Amino acid sequence: MNQPLSKTGTMLKVLLKRDWLKLIFWLLGLLAFAASGVGKMEVAASPATASTMYTMFVKNPAMIGLFGTTPIKSPAAYSLGPIFGQTMTLITAITFAIISIIYVINRTRKEEDDGIAELFRSYSIGKLANTTAVVLELMALHLIIAFALALSIQAQNVTGLNDWHSNLLFACSTSAQGLLWGMFTLFFAQVFPDATGAKGATFGLLGLFYILRMGTDVSAVHAGWFNPLAWSYLGFPYAKSFENWLGVVLALLLAGVLLLLAYLLEMKRDIGAGYLPEGRGRAQAKKSLLSLPGLVLSLQKKMIFAWLVAFFVLGLVYGSMFGQMDEFINSNPTVKQIFVGDATAHKAIVGNFMVTLFSILSILVAAFAVILLSRMTTEERKNRQEQLYALPVSRAKVYWTYVILALVASLFAQFLTAVGIYIEQKSMENPLTFAEIIQPALVWVVGIVFVLALLSLLIAFLPRAVGLIWGYVGFLLFMTYLGRLLDLPQWLEKLNIYDYLPKMPVEQMAWTPVLTILLLSAGLMTVAYMGYRKRDLIGG
Structure with missing residues (x-):
């Protein structure tokens, strides 16, 4: 069709009808993971343990590599808020990212591989309608999660975690990562010839960024701004005077650029195809494929x-x-x-x-x-x-x-x-x-x-x-x-x-x-x- 976004609203309704139960399950699960321990953590992060917690989490390079860094420079300032921000921001962002990667790949490239997208295209539906519907649903999901997460932490009224600005920064920092990695997935879904390759490339990039941030967190924190995954916690939620929204802004801007590139690539490729060539394979199958274990392992x-x-x-x-x-x-x-x-x-x-x-x-x-x-x-x-x-x-x-x-x-x-x-x-x-x-x-x-x-x-x-x-x-x-x-x-x-x-x-x-x-x-x-x-x- 000449109108690539035609019937986007129709496709969005179809997606919501298919996914509403799954989306509710994800929403509740992600909220439970990120916010359920707030009240319980107050006991562990008492003033009596502040010095020990500071030594083990802020000064110990091994724990920084696992949990991320914090700008707090004194044990007295390392209270519940900074502890929660350091230990929870990175892992929550990664969790949101994984959910987005799986969802986007299943609703875009995998449906092409399974022939479902071809059935949709047989109707008068724009070429970008399904992709746009997936993006809108993903944006809505993370927008709801962001506000629900901030509200759920705020509602618990725990000292140190009851500042609305800090709670909103934490929620938006992690949700922005979910949207960003959904767009990374969408981009790779256009480049690779199948869903497996696209998913593997996206998870591989996520793993690479995780490893790179381990080095920068320990030795050069400012270099982490070149790492999109590090944007999740370099806004330093709950660190008061160190808080900033730059990581959220950068994540949203990069997500927009990746979406635009994905649109351009999808408009120029055939359904089921990719820009990287598929392997030609062997002229004759290996003898190992004649056995079931060999076949399963080969696949x-x-x-x-x-x-x-x-x-x-x-x-x-x-x-x-x-x-x-x-x-x-x-x-x-x-x-x-x-x-x-x-x-x-x-x-x-x-x-x-x-x-x-x-x-x-x-x-x-x-x-x-x-x-x-x-x-x-x-x-x-x-x-x-x-x-x-x-x-x-x-x-x-x-x-x-x-x-x-x-x-x-x-x-x-x-x-x-x-x-x-x-x-x-x-x-x-x-x-x-x-x-x-x-x-x-x-x-x-x-x-x-x-x-x-x-x-x-x-x-x-x-x-x-x-x-x-x-x-x-x-x-x-x-x-x-x-x-x-x-x-x-x-x-x-x-x-x-x-x-x-x-x-x-x-x-x-x-x-x-x-x-x-x-x-x-x-x-x-x-x-x-x-x-x-x-x-x-x-x-x-």
């Missing part, structure tokens, strides 16, 4: 390789933090007073950092494993599993192939992360041995196995609702990230599978809970197999 090998490289690089990056902790301990007499001596300080700080580090990394590995195993139902919805079962292939072989691939890949990812940490921290004054790193790393794999067991149950009994597993992964992230800072109910903590694992090296190895969780996971996977074997296949 996911590029994604697996990219994730494994990312985990190894993350290991290298976090490994460099150990050397900075040596300097931090040696140059900070307050730390030595808290832990009584250099050796005790080193052991305590490094040990607690490893617990925090591996708990967060294990959730990322769990997300990787969930993506791998979820591919099983993705293939079902696209009616591809029917083609497999037309051949002499058993349900057992299909089910266990996907499960074993997810288990092995997650184990290998955790191993590579530990290798990266070991290689980079060898230059420390007191380097850790490989055994001291790999043992606590592998303990967290037990929790990943349990997450996969829960997902296998969903695949077997609720195959159309496998997305519910992301709610539990988000819950694990919330509990791991803020659980130790908040005085949460005991029953809520018990829902966290990581709560049962020994926190090595701070705690001693405890085989009873580890073996119990492994046996329980194996039992759940077996029950799931029995359910999968008896159910009908789902289709699109």
Whole structure:
């Protein structure tokens, strides 16, 4: 059509009708993640603990690398507001960004790959109508989230977090990142030939910016202004005289530029095509494709390789933090007073950092494993599993192939992360041995196995609702990230599978809970197999 925006309103109504329940779920979930711990954090951030909190979060380069930086220069000023701003802004922005990336790719490029967009184009609908409708829905979502988040924090009336300007800055800084990364996704959706490539490129860029900001936060904070992800917290919400809206403005401006570029690119390309050429492939298939494991691995090998490289690089990056902790301990007499001596300080700080580090990394590995195993139902919805079962292939072989691939890949990812940490921290004054790193790393794999067991149950009994597993992964992230800072109910903590694992090296190895969780996971996977074997296949 000559009018590229024709019927945008109609497409927006269709999207809202399809997504209203999902949008409400996202809104409530994001609010719960970002605002639910405000009142509880007041207990942890008391004046009595201000000096210790300041030393551990503001002066410790390892914690700055994890949580972000703050301009506060004295323990007396490091109250609840600055603590909340430093620990919550970056992780909330990343959460909003991930939601936007997944949503935009599913409603744009993935629908092209599935042939849905072609059906829409067969009617008198403008070429940019669907894209514009997605953008409008995304803008509305983040605008509502911004005001709802600010209001929810304000309504709790917690001292230090009851300034409307600060609450609005925090909410707008994080929501602007959600919109920005939605536009990054839209841009890459035009460039790459399929949804998988576009999503991988966007997540790869997000990961790269995260790693770059770790370096600038520790050594050159002002250089962070060249990093779009750092704009989320360089406005320093709750830091009073340091607060500014420049990060929000820059994020919105860059989002507008990316949207304009995406429009220009989409107008000039054919539906289902991209600007990067697709690989031509081999003239003859490999013999490995004649087996089911070989076929499944071949379909996911590029994604697996990219994730494994990312985990190894993350290991290298976090490994460099150990050397900075040596300097931090040696140059900070307050730390030595808290832990009584250099050796005790080193052991305590490094040990607690490893617990925090591996708990967060294990959730990322769990997300990787969930993506791998979820591919099983993705293939079902696209009616591809029917083609497999037309051949002499058993349900057992299909089910266990996907499960074993997810288990092995997650184990290998955790191993590579530990290798990266070991290689980079060898230059420390007191380097850790490989055994001291790999043992606590592998303990967290037990929790990943349990997450996969829960997902296998969903695949077997609720195959159309496998997305519910992301709610539990988000819950694990919330509990791991803020659980130790908040005085949460005991029953809520018990829902966290990581709560049962020994926190090595701070705690001693405890085989009873580890073996119990492994046996329980194996039992759940077996029950799931029995359910999968008896159910009908789902289709699109």
